Amino acid sequence: LLIYVYSMLGGVTAGNEKLTALFAEPAVQEQTAPMIKGGFQGWTSMPSFGSPIWWSLVSTIIMGVGIGVLAQPQLVVRFMTVKSNRELNRAVVSGGVFIFMMTGVAFLVGALSNVAFFGDTGSIAAIAAGSTDKIIPTFIKTYLPDWYGAIFMVTLLAAAMSTLSSQFHTIGSAAGRDIYEKTMGKSSNSILVIRIAIFIGIILTTVLAWLSKYLDSGMAVIATGTALFFGLCAATFLPAYICALYFRKVSATAVKSGMVSGFITAIFWIFFVHEKESSSLQLCMNLIGKTSVVKDTALAKLAMVDPIFIALPVSILVTIMVAQLTKSTLEHNHIDKCFNGIK
Numbered sequence: 509l510l511i512y513v514y515s516m517l518g519g520v521t522a523g524n525e526k527l528t529a530l531f532a533e534p535a536v537q538e539q540t541a542p543m544i545k546g547g548f549q550g551w552t553s554m555p556s557f558g559s560p561i562w563w564s565l566v567s568t569i570i571m572g573v574g575i576g577v578l579a580q581p582q583l584v585v586r587f588m589t590v591k592s593n594r595e596l597n598r599a600v601v602s603g604g605v606f607i608f609m610m611t612g613v614a615f616l617v618g619a620l621s622n623v624a625f626f627g628d629t630g631s632i633a634a635i636a637a638g639s640t641d642k643i644i645p646t647f648i649k650t651y652l653p654d655w656y657g658a659i660f661m662v663t664l665l666a667a668a669m670s671t672l673s674s675q676f677h678t679i680g681s682a683a684g685r686d687i688y689e690k691t692m693g694k695s696s697n698s699i700l701v702i703r704i705a706i707f708i709g710i711i712l713t714t715v716l717a718w719l720s721k722y723l724d725s726g727m728a729v730i731a732t733g734t735a736l737f738f739g740l741c742a743a744t745f746l747p748a749y750i751c752a753l754y755f756r757k758v759s760a761t762a763v764k765s766g767m768v769s770g771f772i773t774a775i776f777w778i779f780f781v782h783e784k785e786s787s788s789l790q791l792c793m794n795l796i797g798k799t800s801v802v803k804d805t806a807l808a809k810l811a812m813v814d815p816i817f818i819a820l821p822v823s824i825l826v827t828i829m830v831a832q833l834t835k836s837t838l839e840h841n842h843i844d845k846c847f848n849g850i851k
């Protein structure tokens with residue numbers, strides 16, 4: 509896909525130069541006027557520092573997705589099924605290339621598609637495709653051979669099935685093992701509970717996917733949902749994973765405290781502070797009449813900051829603080845046991 513796009517635009521240098529020059533076109537300036545007001549400075553330049561688009565790009569797309577990807581439950585499930593460290597070492601090279609190509613190609617082709625769409629339709633990619641979620645599918649359907657679209661769809665389905673299987677496995681395990689067995693103290697019919705939970709998860713996923721077409725056509729459902737999910741996972745699970753891998757003497761109380769504090773902070777930030785989500789979810793508007801609790805205040809810029817920037821540090825700090833407190837308690841308990849043994 510990347511090779512085809514650059515060859516279509518006359519090469520790497522020519523394609524990048526065309527993309528840079530595109531921003532200066534009067535029609536593009538008009539179409540991107542709201543984005544320019546928010547800090548947009550072209551597809552080959554960073555947005556204005558501290559602007560809404562800068563915060564969205566850096567805190568949500570780069571940091572939210574880049575860090576959040578480390579804490580996805582479905583990837584941890586895959587990690588736990590690896591037989592030994594040898595398999596992990598083998599996967600480093602291929603995994604590194606894979607990640608670079610997945611993100612790199614998507615970002616480059618998404619940006620470069622503006623040159624192709626503008627040259628043929630006079631509109632930038634988001635307008636020509638109808639929404640940002642439809643840019644890549646529309647580009648492939650319009651400019652690439654039919655056989656490529658078929659192969660692309662098959663690879664998408666294969667990747668989706670792999671991810672979905674892990675996510676539904678996590679949903680079932682959470683219901684059957686964590687809730688039914690651990691919390692409720694049940695032991696029988698846990699497999700049935702897991703199967704029911706997976707079935708419900710599949711139904712809910714299908715319903716949500718179906719309802720997404722009724723949302724605002726200009727809303728980036730996939731990008732927003734991905735960043736939200738990744739940030740929530742990072743704030744809740746990442747400190748726990750790090751402790752499990754590298755700091756095994758940290759108490760369970762500290763890990764649980766970090767998970768709960770990170771989750772609560774992220775949820776609060778999503779529903780009441782980060783305007784990109786809170787304005788859509790409407791809970792804040794219904795309760796206090798504003799799309800964000802910090803709107804029209806001295807802290808209004810916080811409404812642009814992604815939840816991961818706040819919730820993950822909170823989760824880390826709480827984990828460390830509780831770990832230090834419980835560490836001293838554990839040491840005292842250990843000393844008491846030793847003295848009791850001597851007596």
